[in-house]
Amino acid sequence: MTTALLTHADCLLHETPQGHPEQIARLERVLEALSDAKFDPILRKKAPLVADDDLLRVHPKSHIMDIRDSAPDAGIAQIEGDTYISAGSVAAAYRAAGACVRAVDLVLSGEVQNAFAAVRPPGHHAERETPMGFCLFGSVAVAAKYAVDVYGLKHVAIIDFDVHHGNGTQDLIEGDSRIAFASSHQMPLFPGTGSADETGSANNVMNVPLAEGSGGVEMRRVYSEEILPYVALFRPELILVSAGFDAHRADPLAGLNWETDDFRWLTEKICDLADQTCAGRVVSSLEGGYDLEALAEATAAHVEILMERGA
Numbered sequence: 001m002t003t004a005l006l007t008h009a010d011c012l013l014h015e016t017p018q019g020h021p022e023q024i025a026r027l028e029r030v031l032e033a034l035s036d037a038k039f040d041p042i043l044r045k046k047a048p049l050v051a052d053d054d055l056l057r058v059h060p061k062s063h064i065m066d067i068r069d070s071a072p073d074a075g076i077a078q079i080e081g082d083t084y085i086s087a088g089s090v091a092a093a094y095r096a097a098g099a100c101v102r103a104v105d106l107v108l109s110g111e112v113q114n115a116f117a118a119v120r121p122p123g124h125h126a127e128r129e130t131p132m133g134f135c136l137f138g139s140v141a142v143a144a145k146y147a148v149d150v151y152g153l154k155h156v157a158i159i160d161f162d163v164h165h166g167n168g169t170q171d172l173i174e175g176d177s178r179i180a181f182a183s184s185h186q187m188p189l190f191p192g193t194g195s196a197d198e199t200g201s202a203n204n205v206m207n208v209p210l211a212e213g214s215g216g217v218e219m220r221r222v223y224s225e226e227i228l229p230y231v232a233l234f235r236p237e238l239i240l241v242s243a244g245f246d247a248h249r250a251d252p253l254a255g256l257n258w259e260t261d262d263f264r265w266l267t268e269k270i271c272d273l274a275d276q277t278c279a280g281r282v283v284s285s286l287e288g289g290y291d292l293e294a295l296a297e298a299t300a301a302h303v304e305i306l307m308e309r310g311a
Contacts, residue, residue: 003303003310004106004115005034006099008047011119013088015076020084021253021290022134027120030286033296034118034303042307043112047099047119049091050142054101057145058138058172063129067093067136083131093121093136096285100143100240103283108151108238113310114271116243116303117285124166124242124287125191133164133191140242140285141172147238148178157182157236159227159270161263162244162287163254165194165207169242174200180234182206182227184219186247186256206230215249215257216265223266228273238281239274245289245298253290263298267305280309 012024034042055064068090070079076086096119103115123140125133144156158173160166160183170193173179185194187209194207208222231239245263247256274282284306289295 001110001113001310002041002043003307004043004045004103004112005118005303006045006047006103006115007031007118008095008099010088010091010095011047013086014092014121015086015088016084017076022121025292026289026295027118029292029296030118030299033300036300039303039307045102045106047095047117048102049094050097050101054142054146055097055137057149058141059128067131080130080132083134085136089121089136095119096121096123097137097139097142100139100283100285101146104143104147104238107281107283108147113280114282114306115284116306119286122244122287123285124160124162124169125164126168127171132168135168138168138172140240141169143283144173144179144240145176148176153237154178155180155234155236156238156240157231157234158240158242159231160242160244160287161247161266162242163247163251163256164190164244164288166242167191167193170198170200170205174205175202177202177204180204180231180236182231184208184210184222184227186210186212186254189254210256212255213257216259216262219258219262220265223269228269232273232277235277237278238283239270239278241270241282241284242287243284243302244287245295248289248291248294248298250291250294251289260294260298260301264301264305267302271305271309282306
């Protein structure tokens with residue numbers, strides 16, 4: 001088997017104002033890094049548009065229509081706080097969610113061992129009826145619901161290592177006992193949620209806040225002693241990853257001090273857990289990461305490990 005890379009040129013059509021951190025150049029740099037010859041063995045797939053029926057597993061129709069109706073014919077519109085939408089944003093968001101759903105198909109069918117969705121906009125801040133934090137649709141949550149509803153999986157785990165708490169993902173899955181959500185994130189920091197006492201209405205949520213200035217040593221301890229054992233006890237049949245690389249020490253929007261090797265280590269440990277619990281099945285999707293060089297380097301390291309484990 002191998003690793004799949006899902007992306008689409010439409011994800012480059014989502015425009016934000018000049019100087020906005022969630023910029024087109026983020027994905028361009030990631031794709032440039034993943035065009036290196038060492039990534040030639042990867043199976044490259046075009047991300048499809050997500051079906052509305054799949055979005056409706058986590059978002060009401062009113063939210064979907066609000067996103068569609070908010071897109072201007074030209075230019076850029078502000079829809080919430082620091083979240084913007086342009087003429088190409090709806091297609092980009094549909095591709096981002098579609099990539100995650102298609103990745104689930106590829107992995108669960110056995111066509112590939114694991115998959116990475118190189119997409120934007122990110123999704124883990126989008127709540128049931130509220131776009132926020134650069135996010136329009138909860139792409140990873142959509143994929144998790146798809147896996148349990150369509151494939152009948154009883155245990156799907158989401159690991160979110162973005163530096164910001166995935167409040168949207170938590171909001172979308174916390175009442176579903178078939179899905180577990182485990183997040184590490186800097187606190188205090190946007191969006192202000194993710195305290196350790198938030199455990200979900202189905203007791204299926206683990207939040208582990210990390211102090212500003214902490215680095216790889218603390219991250220490795222937290223994952224080794226808390227997050228990975230929690231996920232292991234859930235006995236997942238599939239592991240989804242919200243792969244944000246903004247905990248990197250170079251990132252301008254946060255204050256954790258992870259190095260690229262820390263992301264490499266964490267990817268290895270997630271794959272180890274997947275080997276033990278779900279035959280190595282991992283679907284990962286790009287979330288944050290706003291220093292272009294650090295983002296490209298850390299993403300490449302993450303995908304390298306996926307490829308090694310998928311070989």
